[in-house]
Amino acid sequence: MLCEECGKNPATIHYTQVQNGVATQMHLCAACMAKRQKGSDTMSSLISSLLSGIAGQQEEREQQDQLRCPSCGMAYKRFRETGLLGCADCYKAFADQLAPILGRIHGRRQHVGHVPPALRARVSAEQELERLRREMDEAVAREEFEQAAKLRDQIRALTAKQEPAGAMAKEGETQHE
Amino acid sequence: MSERMADDVVLSSRVRLARNYKDIPFPSMMNDVWASETIRRTSDAVATLPDAAGYSFVRLANLSKIQRQEMVERHIISRDLLRSADVAAVLLGRENTVSIMVNEEDHIRLQVLLPGAEVEQAAQIAREVDDALETRVDYAFDDQLGYLTACPTNTGSGMRASQMLHLPALTMQHQMGAVGQAVDKLGLTIRGLYGEGSEAGGDLYQISNQVTLGRTEAELAQAVRETGNQLADMERRARKMLLVKDRAGLEDRLMRSVGVMLYARRLGEKEFMQRWSDVRLAGSLGLVQVDVQALDQLLHSAQNGSISCRAGREMNAQERDEVRAQYVRTALGAH
Numbered sequence: 001m002l003c004e005e006c007g008k009n010p011a012t013i014h015y016t017q018v019q020n021g022v023a024t025q026m027h028l029c030a031a032c033m034a035k036r037q038k039g040s041d042t043m044s045s046l047i048s049s050l051l052s053g054i055a056g057q058q059e060e061r062e063q064q065d066q067l068r069c070p071s072c073g074m075a076y077k078r079f080r081e082t083g084l085l086g087c088a089d090c091y092k093a094f095a096d097q098l099a100p101i102l103g104r105i106h107g108r109r110q111h112v113g114h115v116p117p118a119l120r121a122r123v124s125a126e127q128e129l130e131r132l133r134r135e136m137d138e139a140v141a142r143e144e145f146e147q148a149a150k151l152r153d154q155i156r157a158l159t160a161k162q163e164p165a166g167a168m169a170k171e172g173e174t175q176h177e
Numbered sequence: 178m179s180e181r182m183a184d185d186v187v188l189s190s191r192v193r194l195a196r197n198y199k200d201i202p203f204p205s206m207m208n209d210v211w212a213s214e215t216i217r218r219t220s221d222a223v224a225t226l227p228d229a230a231g232y233s234f235v236r237l238a239n240l241s242k243i244q245r246q247e248m249v250e251r252h253i254i255s256r257d258l259l260r261s262a263d264v265a266a267v268l269l270g271r272e273n274t275v276s277i278m279v280n281e282e283d284h285i286r287l288q289v290l291l292p293g294a295e296v297e298q299a300a301q302i303a304r305e306v307d308d309a310l311e312t313r314v315d316y317a318f319d320d321q322l323g324y325l326t327a328c329p330t331n332t333g334s335g336m337r338a339s340q341m342l343h344l345p346a347l348t349m350q351h352q353m354g355a356v357g358q359a360v361d362k363l364g365l366t367i368r369g370l371y372g373e374g375s376e377a378g379g380d381l382y383q384i385s386n387q388v389t390l391g392r393t394e395a396e397l398a399q400a401v402r403e404t405g406n407q408l409a410d411m412e413r414r415a416r417k418m419l420l421v422k423d424r425a426g427l428e429d430r431l432m433r434s435v436g437v438m439l440y441a442r443r444l445g446e447k448e449f450m451q452r453w454s455d456v457r458l459a460g461s462l463g464l465v466q467v468d469v470q471a472l473d474q475l476l477h478s479a480q481n482g483s484i485s486c487r488a489g490r491e492m493n494a495q496e497r498d499e500v501r502a503q504y505v506r507t508a509l510g511a512h
Contacts, residue, residue: 072202084282085329086206088199088317091332091342097330102322105330108391111323113334114304116311123320 003029195335211265246482333390346415
């Protein structure tokens with residue numbers, strides 16, 4: 001997905017903006033995100049140098065501290081001090097920082113427990129897809145190509161059924177890597 | 178045998194689920210308007226439960242300090258809820274076994290507390306209530322990370338399952354360090370009676386799951402139950418060992434505590450906890466006839482907050498210790 005503001009760069013920041021009780025989905029690239037924030041120049045240079053990964057560790061940490069969740073406005077620094085996130089969108093805003101932390105705490109990265117009733121159909125379909133993909137890979141490895149082709153067709157049929165929701169989920173996934 | 182004997186070690190089981198509304202900042206970042214909104218949504222959702230009539234709604238702001246303290250002692254609310262007392266509320270249902278705390282660290286902390294080794298039953302009830310509420314509200318949920326919580330340590334299932342264990346013999350034999358390491362290896366944690374950072378008064382410990390992401394609720398509850406059973410068996414073996422090593426010495430120590438609990442005229446809270454542990458062990462070993470349920474009841478009802486709450490006023494320490502001593506005597510059937 002491309003940035004909604006410039007339409008050039010890929011959108012890497014996804015968040016929900018709540019204004020007067022109305023929620024709007026926003027999809028922006030890092031540069032446009034930075035422009036939206038106060039002191040846009042410093043922010044964009046901070047973010048770009050962060051992304052390029054050339055900053056030293058201390059510097060990087062200071063820059064991380066400056067990161068803000070666009071939804072609730074909380075700075076990453078506050079999370080580092082309190083251990084508490086400000087809202088659901090902080091998980092997206094600080095996805096890169098949180099991924100290793102979540103890994104250290106839980107050792108696993110994929111939720112397998114209870115799913116909200118409204119999402120159950122979609123999430124269980126995704127789990128089914130995952131199973132089929134694994135089986136297809138195994139079939140290929142065993143050189144059972146006829147079986148693999150059957151599985152591929154099943155995957156295609158399932159994905160076609162799921163198209164809109166599936167595409168959305170893929171977008172979200174990249175956020176947590 | 179484990180089943181029948183369970184209550185000699187496992188006092189209670191608890192499951193709590195952390196949930197947050199999708200479109201409202203988490204409690205640490207929200208203002209009073211949002212805080213009222215989470216309370217309104219939660220009480221509205223609870224009002225649609227089939228057993229809604231059995232729920233009572235309490236705003237912490239409307240309670241006195243001692244009333245709040247009393248609820249913490251009964252484990253109906255958490256100590257952390259007191260920190261946000263101005264904007265916090267709790268909904269109590271199913272004869273106080275279900276408590277839905279609003280505006281603690283997360284918007285909602287749904288807790289189920291049952292006596293004995295019933296962690297899976299507690300998880301089942303929590304799931305029922307959670308499911309029923311969730312048909313009415315939208316929680317913050319991510320396909321990969323599960324339920325999103327204020328602290329990343331709760332992300333995923335948002336579930337903390339725990340059991341409260343009475344481990345006097347393991348404590349006396351200085352084995353709690355080794356127990357702690359073993360529990361840690363199984364992905365669980367062990368701590369003192371009132372949660373994180375508290376000392377283990379009364380030789381009471383709480384085991385709970387450490388991780389919440391990437392495990393199903395059933396796996397978490399099972400791990401806690403199995404670990405609880407193992408520790409209970411270790412504790413029973415340790416009790417037998419103590420009897421073999423020095424039966425008279427152990428009996429002497431425990432029966433002195435029985436004497437204090439039955440006849441003392443002033444009992445401080447700390448001493449009460451120590452004596453309580455001895456009396457419970459004496460009861461389990463059959464040295465005295467004691468109503469274990471009444472004794473477990475005392476665990477919260479004889480603490481400072483509960484005593485002041487019944488008296489309806491703040492008391493000085495000496496007065497409180499006298500009331501406690503009398504209360505304990507009466508509860509244990511002495512004069």
